[in-house]
Amino acid sequence: MLRVLLVSPGFHGYHSAISAALSARGHDVATHVYDDHGGLMGRAAFQVRHQLPHKLGAGSLRRLGREETERAASVVEDARPEAVLVVKGDTLGPQFWESLAGLPRVTWLYDELRRTRYSVDVLTGIGPIATYSARDHEAFASAGLDSRHLPLAYDHRLVPSPTGARTHRVSFVGARYPVRARALTHLHDHGVPVVAYGRDWSKHPVDRLRTWRIGAPSIPAERDVSRATAYDVMASSAATLNLHGDQDGFTMRTFEASGVGAVQLVDRTDIEPLYEPGAEVLTFSSQDELLELCRRVALEGSDADGIRVAARRRTLAEHTFDHRVAVLEGAWDTPRQSTS
Template sequence: MARGHDVTTHVYDDNGGMVGRAWHQLRHQLPHKVGAGRHRGLGREATERAVAAVADVRPEAVVVVKGDTLGSDFWESIGGLPRVTWLYDEVRRTRWTIERLAGIGPIATYSTLDDVDFDAAALDTRHLPLAYDHRLVPSPTIRRTPDVSFIGARYPTREQVLTLLHDQGVPVRAYGRDWSSHPVDRLRTWRLNTPDIPAGRDLARATAYDVMAASAATLNLHGDQDGFTMRTFEAAGVGGVELLDRSDVEGLYEPGREVLTWTTPEELTDICRRALAEPEWADAIRAAARSRTLAQHTFDHRVAVLEDAWDTV
């Protein structure tokens, strides 16, 4: 909208509020958990809703985010329209194949390695990192907390990192349904146990921004990814002290001045303790990170690339 477009969004995988989410859990998630097969019908239902949305809106251009569960009827419905598909995950983690991607039009991907592969396959591709929503600003009355925060899903490698810091006396706190001991969250994630780490429930995005900005430092844990997560830009954009588990961030941020990178548990523990003990040093990191993000890594910057992509159709 900031670039002069009238925008209508359609969340094709929206399950329809609390009742819809509960039905989704019973109809699809539970059978999958107990080994009763794949999530049959999800792609068909999402495709039908997306086709109906296209018919209703009659768009002049379309940006598809990921879109790997959408069937051929959807892609036929936007045939001939300026369009671009933005992939925020490695293609190996999706239902996409090179052959399927060849028929959908221009592609933007957050993965540098996929961009190379797509180019080698003669696809219309460009590398496009994720971004920070600078319109959703942190609360002006934030009070700093003596916590090292983590906001996100619970995976074994992430749990190992947080457990290590907790055992070393670093005041960590995780947020998300996978970490929370709340009975509703335990039911939603089909589990009995909860890790021995201080934790809170899921956070709305605005609240997550506040938590990252207020924390003494905030963890951004990737694992087996070559693209950088949205959290990379959000944590920096809100003025957080971002602890990043990758050193290949050069070109996006300057390690040691705008974000803090680490490769060993000992390095991470030392950085956390310094962030807690030297707030003036941490404040310089915060300011530099936010300045770089606002100058180069907002969604406004990314939309300009998407516009150029759909102009090539």
């Protein structure tokens, strides 16, 4: 058993799932959420001090990065961990990484390198890397980094509890990107009962203000939901969409949709190492193929029950956070490199 410090963003509370997985393996876990701004008042102050000036072009987020770095480094000093797991962490500066000198640690990236503030040179100096991106892993390994490809996962401790009968709707839970908006609009225009969840889709005036926009998409939409509610939504839908777009790593939704026993319609035909197309998930490569799947599954119910059972079984056997943490533990045993 080790004293483990988990340093993570607050993104949808996934740090809780990772912490629980570490604890289940016998570790004494402390968690520091480096972008936690302290409740409603703290979030409001964050918008005024950092986000608003940045949106208006009157400042940068460098001050925010310095503040987050100082807090994280102080936590390391106070916690005196025996091992450290950093999730993403690209806004944390050299002071934080220097505070980890000599400590076993690993950094898990859930974004492609190009979407972070990291460079290969920086990653070389901070120690072992785990990445959800197979392409980035290949590039890291070619550059001599201590890297491993590690997909994302399902939080099996957050059990869905949908109420009422299963609906005929096709759900999507997540951010609104152009490729996603086009797909949902195509389904809506062709009579598929689709509904999107999230602040980017919502017509609520508060959500429009939060996302700096005036209009809203024409498709039916609901406001943000918690991760637990998202699990319920997917489980109770006739089918749920997993739309990637410009990503080579598989989203968290890949494992969550299957983990809750949903019929997952995914835009990745290269999913086979993780799930079996046709038996555990349904794949498509065009809007017309997606429309046909929705009509077959959401409107007719074809093959749904078998897919739900098989998808959940595969996920619980191979794709939980407990499975991923076991891989991350192995990185702590590798030789440490000097910090930069």
